[in-house]
Amino acid sequence: MAILEVRDLKKSFGGLEVFAGVNISIEKDQIYGIIGTNGAGKTTLFNIICGVLRADQGSVLFNGEDISKKPTHKIAELGIGRCFQTVMPFKSMTPLENVRVARATAGKKNKEREKFSIDEIMEITNLTDKMHIKTQELSLPDKKNVEIARALACNPEIILFDEVSCGLSGEEIYSRMELMKKLSKMGITVVVVEHIMLFIKEICDQVSVLHSGKVICSGTPQEVARDAGVIEAYLGGKSNENIGS
Ligand SMILES: Nc1ncnc2c1ncn2[C@@H]1O[C@H](COP(=O)(O)OP(=O)(O)OP(=O)(O)O)[C@@H](O)[C@H]1O
Ligand SMILES: [Mg+2]
Structure with a gap:
């Protein structure tokens, strides 16, 4: 199917x-x-x-x-997770805060599917070194990484x-x-x-x-x-x- x-x-x-x-x-x-x-x-x-x-x-x-x-x-x-063509992270938050918010709002069902910890998400999206910088100060590629990280945090x-x-x-x-x-x-x-x-x-x-x-x-x-x-x-x-x- x-x-x-x-x-x-x-x-x-x-x-x-x-x-x-x-x-x-x-x-x-x-x-x-x-x-x-x-x-x-x-x-x-x-x-x-x-x-x-x-x-x-x-x-x-x-x-x-x-x-x-x-x-x-x-x-x-x-x-179903999604990354937008136009990046839309919470700009005044850091990547880590963005991902924490996404994970906190993920439903119960999503938690059962969890494959990556928040640290692992930061690592695979190349954000470990930048996770405490305000997202608005990041480059466009890094903002896109924040989008991907947020989507992954919802355990799609x-x-x-x-x-x-x-x-x-x-x-x-x-x-x-x-x-x-x-x-x-x-x-x-x-x-x-x-x-x-x-x-x-x-x-x-x-x-x-x-x-x-x-x-x-x-x-x-x-x-x-x-x-x-x-x-x-x-x-x-x-x-x-x-x-x-
Ligand atoms: N909300 C909307 N109201 C009116 N027209 C819309 C709306 N959303 C999309 N369109 C129109 O529908 C068509 C398809 O748009 P869409 O954005 O899905 O294309 P796309 O394949 O993603 O294009 P691109 O490669 O430029 O991103 C376009 O002509 C667009 O202008
Ligand atoms: Mg398009």
């Missing part, structure tokens, strides 16, 4: 149809990539999964349970990363990839939205491509890179066997 499934999702903003029937099925422990051009609906998809937005039609199933009508805090409590079973590598250097991107692989090995299912193709190619088991309101292709990164529809719609009409290279 899929850990997360979206079925026939439809969503419009006024006259703008973002989803015209989107289906995605994510197996447990996978690293799953969602790609698509700007405005394809990747963030909207995460917003619907997390209950920030409601779909017009269709459903979201988490471990087989329909969560489409549940409020955001219940969805988080069930085990699956975590959605929305462009957490945007604006990072090569080394920082590499360390993000390592972190995601580590989370996956620890039994946390990872869903990533990324524009960096190398990232997708290196870490994803499966990828779905969103285009014009639909998933136009799902498969391994290699399968997706060879798909004629994806090449036309997303890769600028050029064949790209070596996606990301």
Whole structure:
């Protein structure tokens, strides 16, 4: 059974149809990539999964349970974590305080799933040396690390990363990839939205491509890179066997 499934999702903003029937099925422990051009609906998809937005039609199933009508805090409590495209930590607090608040507000069910102590979270997000500095004084990559640390503090079973590598250097991107692989090995299912193709190619088991309101292709990164529809719609009409290279 899929850990997360979206079925026939439809969503419009006024006259703008973002989803015209989107289906995605994510197996447990996978690293799953969602790609698509700007405005394809990747963030909207995460917003619907997390209950920030409601779909017009269709459903979201988490471990087989329909969560489409549940409020955001219940969805988080069930085990869906999320990192936003735009960083939103509590800026006047330190990383350690941010993570403590997140852990304190995690529900009882989440505590049963605990995989990392707060110290371990600080370490794997490279924040140990900076955990007492006010978050507003940190660099953007470190603020993004605080976002990841907060999400991990809630003990998610699956975590959605929305462009957490945007604006990072090569080394920082590499360390993000390592972190995601580590989370996956620890039994946390990872869903990533990324524009960096190398990232997708290196870490994803499966990828779905969103285009014009639909998933136009799902498969391994290699399968997706060879798909004629994806090449036309997303890769600028050029064949790209070596996606990301
Ligand atoms: N709350 C909203 N109200 C109206 N339109 C919206 C809203 N949220 C998103 N949109 C529109 O829906 C479309 C999909 O937006 P979304 O942010 O999901 O795209 P995206 O794939 O995440 O893009 P990007 O790669 O730039 O982050 C865009 O045209 C956007 O302007
Ligand atoms: Mg987006």
